[in-house]
Amino acid sequence: MDVNKDVDSTEESNQTDAARRQLTVAALTGCVTAVVGFFPFAAGLAAFLSPLYRKEKLPTVAGTETVSKTNFVCSLSALQMDAPPQRFKVKGDQFNAWNFEAHQDVGDVFVRRTAPDQVRVLNATCPHAGCAVACNGTAFICPCHNSSFDLDGEKLKSDSGRENPSPRSMDALEVDPQKLAEGEVWIEFQNFYTGREDRKPKT
Amino acid sequence: MRSLLLGLHAWLDERTGFQQQYEDALYENVPGGSRWIYVTGSMLVLAFVTQVVTGFALWMFYSPGSQNAWESVFWIQTQVPGGWFLRGVHHYMSNAMMVILPLHLLQVVLFKAYVKPREINFWMGLVLMLLVMGLGLTGYLLPWDQKGYWATKVATELMSLPPGGEMIQKLVVGGIEYGHHTLTRFFALHAGLLPTLLVLVLAFHVALFRRHGITVPNPGRRADEYFWPRQVLKDAVACGVMLIVVTGMVLYHHGAALGPPAEPLETFGAARPEWYYLFLFQLLKKFENEFIGAIVVPGVVMLFLFSMPLLANRIRFAHIVNVVMLFVLLGGAAYLTYEAIYHDRLAQQELNPPENVDERALYFERREASLKFIVSQAQAQREFKRAQELVEFFGIPKEGAASGLLKHDPEIQGPRLFASHCASCHSYENPEYENPESSNQEYQENRILGPPAPRDEQGEPLADPLPYGAPNLYGFANRQWFRRILDPADQGIAGDHMFGNTAHRDGEMVTFVQEELTDLSDPQQTLVDDIVAALSAEAKLKGQQQADQVAQQDGTIQRGIAALGEAVDSQSCLDCHCFHNDEGGMAPDLSNYGSLEWLTSFIADPEQERFYGYDSEMNDRMPSFARHPHDPKLNLLTRREIDLIARWLRGDDRDLATSHLRGQLAP
Secondary structure, three states, X not given: OHHHHHHHHHHHHHHHHHHHHHHHHHXXXXXXXXXXXXXXXXXHHHHHHXXXXXXXXXXXXXXXXXOOOOEXXXXXXXXXXXXXXXXXXXXXXXXXXXXXXXXXXXXXXXXXXXXXXXXXXXXXXXXXXXXXXXXXXXOEEXXXXXXXXXXXXXXXXXXXXXXXXXXXXXXXXXXXXXXXXXXXXXXXXXXXXXXXXXXXXXX | OHHHHHHHXXXXXXXXXXXXXXXXXXXXXEOOOOOHHHHHHHHHHHHHHHHHHHHHHHHOOOOOOOOOHHHHHHHHHHOOOOHHHHHHHHHHHHHHHHHHHHHHHHHHHHOOOOOOOOHHHHHHHHHHHHHHHHHHHHHHHOOOEHHHXXXXXXXXXXXXXOOOHHHHHHHHHOOOOOOHHHHHHHHHHHHXXXXXXXXXXXXXXXXXXXXXXXXXXXXXXXXXXXXXXXXXHHHHHHHHHHHHHHHHHHHHOOOOOOOOEOXXXXXXXXXXXXXXXXXXXXXXXXXXXXXXXXXXXXXXXHHHHHHHHHHHHHOOOHHHHHHHXXXXXXXXXXXXXXXXXXXXXXXXXXXXXXXXXXXXXXXXXXXXXXXXXXXXXXXXXXXXXXXXXXXXXXXXXXXXXXXHOHHHOHHHHHHHHHHHHXXXXXXXXXXXXXXXXOOOHHHHHOOEOOOOOOEOOOOOEOOOOXXXXXXXXXXXXXXXXXXXXXXXXXXXOOOOOOOOOOHHHHOHHHHHHHHHOOOOOHHHHHHHHHHHHHHHHOOOOHHHHHHHHHHHHOOXXXXXXXXXXXXXXXXXXXXXXOOOOOOOOOOOOOOOOOOHHHHHHHHHOOOOHHHHHOOOXXXXXXXXXXXXXXOHHHOOOOHHHHHHHHHHHHOOOOOHHHOOHHHHHOO
């Protein structure tokens, strides 16, 4: 009897052992398969996600390591008081994946002299959905969804049935006060995320 | 022979079991018999197969990258034998899919083929629809032309709206700004990831369809049939009709449209998505909060579509509601599409402003926007044709067509610079043309809108506005130009096309013309015509070369020059103007008027002595664009930009065979 009992318990423990082994093997298989299966995706992950973290590096020939933050727009004396906004291409370092070129058109701005010693510089990109706006002499109109702004870039009222889907006024860019005192308009060119009320720079 | 084939059949079947499989496929039971309404699924499959095959063929010619993409598509379109047809089929077949997809969806819902146990298959179908829309979106950018560029830019800008959207946007665009990596990523999506997913989901979709069989609301209507041969015949006929329609569209439009190459810093006034996205485009105009128009509304609609089977399983009348809602949604999308097109074409409708004051202002505003759209669209077509001319003449340099050719061409850059720097005062449009709203292609292509006439609160034009414009520079310095200046009639010197919207409308010149040149006798009028010929010849316009030569030979010019000094009543032209001498000096110098040198100097600084400098009050708002020849930093425009504008205004480079570009760009 005792012997039989022993046999039973041995069989039982053999069975639980087998089940445990089975479970271990299953878990191991699962892990190995997951690793093996994930590998093809993992191999490309760093490259795929690189737009999120990669910083542009200037070539050695540029002489500095950091990209210049301010860009020349125009001279103050070129702007007449009371004239409609003038359009300028902003020059700067241009990165396009594997291409690098210095002194290229990197941005599009409207500049207006609002006082003898003051200018207002507006990014020409519509804050609604990113098209380039046009100036008709009395207002800025976006050709895409009819957003409209006055010459200061302020959003025109959407009352009396006027369509104006833009969530905010046009983006004014900061003018370097020191350079302005010297008679030149320099700005920190910046694009902003569109379609939102707040002004969030794209970096 | 027969026994050999049978033997091969048996050998293959033993190893693959293929006979069972095609029998399963062909002898699928169709309850209630074959029907025309079932054809949409097969049509979509054939359309997709066509896209894959034509896509592979296009792939052999296409090269993503911002200096290659447009160029390679242009090459396909204009140089590769049959390339325009291949690309046209790929384009219009995608359009066909967008038409048939909603019909397929509608059929499935009408026949109640989306409820238990077919929910998952219905969801697969919706996923397929989203994938097809994704393929449409990614494909639109690949030619890297203006319309694809701007339409897609708007779409990717919208991606940043939901939480975490900025990261998705960067991953899709391949960085912050559009560039090579946007194209490589979109191409990988369009030709790799999305079609692969589509094939996988489609396989699943078809497998589940076979598992559940065909759903028929009234199967007892007619006797059951197998899929083969009657349903196959119906499917094949429908597919044939689709192919005929697609081929017809391709032939009619001579393939898919291609615009001028993308220019990230040029305003493109005709940016619109493909027609099947117009309803979303129109929806964006409706909401001041873009998040609602771009994310919330489409999201809620998709959520509703996905929940349709669950609702119908549980709630008694939900199926009816689903059917009604689907019609409402499809009808709504169709209406928004119609409205978008209607608003864009508004300027071509008869002027019919509403009575209501508020609506009136909006109506005029929309009309103005529509005119801008029509003109910009024509402008894009003109630019494409010009690009084609340039490429045929010079070939495409390796830096690409945009920076290698178009950037140097006055006919491309002139109008763009004019639109950016001159059009807030000047217009450019053929004044002889009577119906400015017409759809005449040539007229609209050669047209740049000036500032809109000031309007009051109700949208009515002001009766006597302050000077807000400047002359229409179309045909600057040609004979019609001078004829208008010396014309006292309403549409002459004081008309809208000349000085009517400037301070000069009350000036001495206008007074002189209106008082002295009215009611002229025939010999007097002939003298005026001679003056016109003589002054216009000063510009040495290429387009007028022959006429100038004739006038030189028959003495017209000499007579005209002599007449400049002859007084009409008490005054002659030379009492105020100089003409190859130092007399006059009370008005702009007419020597070499309109020549390249004269025009570039005038644009550079109209306040020079020889133009308006004789009197500081005389210059009416014209800025000096380059007053400092030796310090370009101080100028509004570079010498080169002014040269491009002047050459275009004079039409110097219209004919490439005699253009200065020949010396500049030819290898």
